[in-house]
Amino acid sequence: DAGVTQSPTHLIKTRGQQVTLRCSPKSGHDTVSWYQQALGQGPQFIFQYYEEEERQRGNFPDRFSGHQYPNYSSELNVNALLLGDSALYLCASSLPNSYEKLFFGSGTQLSVL
Amino acid sequence: AQKITQTQPGMFVQEKEAVTLDCTYDTSDPSYGLFWYKQPSSGEMIFLIYQGSYDQQNATEGRYSLNFQKARKSANLVISASQLGDSAMYFCAMRALADRGSTLGRLYFGRGTQLTVWP
Numbered sequence: 001d002a003g004v005t006q007s008p009t010h011l012i013k014t015r016g017q018q019v020t021l022r023c024s025p026k027s028g029h030d031t032v033s034w035y036q037q038a039l040g041q042g043p044q045f046i047f048q049y050y051e052e053e054e055r056q057r058g059n060f061p062d063r064f065s066g067h068q069y070p071n072y073s074s075e076l077n078v079n080a081l082l083l084g085d086s087a088l089y090l091c092a093s094s095l096p097n098s099y100e101k102l103f104f105g106s107g108t109q110l111s112v113l
Numbered sequence: 114a115q116k117i118t119q120t121q122p123g124m125f126v127q128e129k130e131a132v133t134l135d136c137t138y139d140t141s142d143p144s145y146g147l148f149w150y151k152q153p154s155s156g157e158m159i160f161l162i163y164q165g166s167y168d169q170q171n172a173t174e175g176r177y178s179l180n181f182q183k184a185r186k187s188a189n190l191v192i193s194a195s196q197l198g199d200s201a202m203y204f205c206a207m208r209a210l211a212d213r214g215s216t217l218g219r220l221y222f223g224r225g226t227q228l229t230v231w232p
Contacts, residue, residue, distance in 0.1 A: 033219070042117070042204050042222030043158070056219055088156055101148065102220065104158035 004105035025093030117223035136205035
């Protein structure tokens with residue numbers, strides 16, 4: 001049983017560019033959340049998708065957007081990249097109303113130069 | 114809003130000894146869940162243990178136990194019989210349960226504690 005898979009594992013972009021990160025949830029999970037983890041910090045919630053809709057959003061600008069497909073996979077898009085967007089981006093999946101745990105992927109390390 | 118505080122940037126423990134990682138939290142929600150995750154250098158966040166605010170007994174999962182003191186708003190992780198493979202970053206997190214609207218799905222994390230286990 002595959003866990004949460006993310007691609008690519010590493011990415012280098014320059015300021016002003018756009019980037020798309022991808023996530024496939026754990027089998028049977030239909031809810032996907034995205035987190036940003038800056039160096040030396042804990043993860044910060046970006047948004048959550050369920051039934052192909054954004055259900056919750058953290059304190060991130062509109063440059064951060066997402067999508068969920070009918071197969072529950074998800075994308076995170078970031079436009080007009082800033083140096084401060086450099087971070088590890090983690091995807092997590094869960095069952096709806098599952099209070100006990102999220103399953104995380106290994107993340108995508110984004111470097112903005 | 115929820116806030117998690119981990120005051121130990123780094124901890125060191127000898128193999129086979131027990132270690133306690135501290136976590137305090139602040140929330141106005143009457144019902145919440147507390148989590149501990151392990152993050153090795155690979156980056157993946159690995160779930161260790163969960164405690165609901167309504168649980169009367171402290172949670173245990175193998176060598177991991179959660180010392181939950183609700184009145185003090187603390188949720189310390191205890192690792193017994195440390196192993197070299199326990200060396201990693203450890204994060205405490207919480208999640209509101211009562212509010213099914215705006216915060217149900219989001220975890221709030223602390224800044225983490227780097228645990229190093231030496232032989």
